[in-house]
Amino acid sequence: MIQKFSRFVNSGAGLEKTLRLIQCTAQVVAALTVSSALAVQLTTVKLQLALARRYFRFFGFIDSFQRMSALLGRDGFGSVGGLIELAKWTCFGLYFVLEDLTTLHAMGVYAVSWHDPVMDQANTFWLYALSFSVAGGIWALLFGPSEQLAKKDGEKKKVESKKAVPVKATPSSALIQQIVVDGCDLLIPLELLNWMPTGDVVVGSTMVLSTLLTAQNIWARV
Known part of the structure; x- marks a missing residue:
């Protein structure tokens, strides 16, 4: 232990x-x-x-934007679940960036007059990110299995319930x-x-x- x-x-x-x-x-x-x-x-x-x-979490924006980029390169716009995930990681990334801008102020190293409005915006994006995360979890519970069917290679991606192989779901x-x-x-x-x-x-x-x-x-x- x-x-x-x-x-x-x-x-x-x-x-x-x-x-x-x-x-x-x-x-x-x-x-x-x-x-x-x-x-x-x-x-x-x-x-x-x-x-x-x-x-x-100072460099948390890197992971958030990488996830956002992966969704854009895959199927971020191809499903409702993908859109929700894309919105979530975009908001998380913006939250981390804005919070990072106020770090020196929070440390007492370099005070800035715009600390409060920037942190308000950061917390607003954090609120949006968490809201999208909750919405995405609920959507995945209700409709996830049907959205996570495997798709054929190529520009045209078709989902055929009889032929598609299920992808491992959360x-x-x-x-x-x-x-x-x-x-x-x-x-x-x-x-x-x-x-x-x-x-x-x-x-x-x-x-x-x-x-x-x-x-x-x-x-x-x-």
């Missing part, structure tokens, strides 16, 4: 989830505590860990888990944008749930 935990926290993804779990736990406790001094300390912990986690359990995770995380940009304020306790609690769900997949791989 100790060796497993060591491999988990020494992996980039595992360490990020560990920091996220501490961050959201501190957020919930800070909101519930009656001690103002402890609340200030825990809020500082939350903010510092949130900043630390930004470094883990298990329903994984899709449901992803819908739950993204649905929980949706509350974060909604709170940050003040579109649907739910409070630190609710946001922090849903962050704990989504973190544990994604962490268990990483735990199984290490």
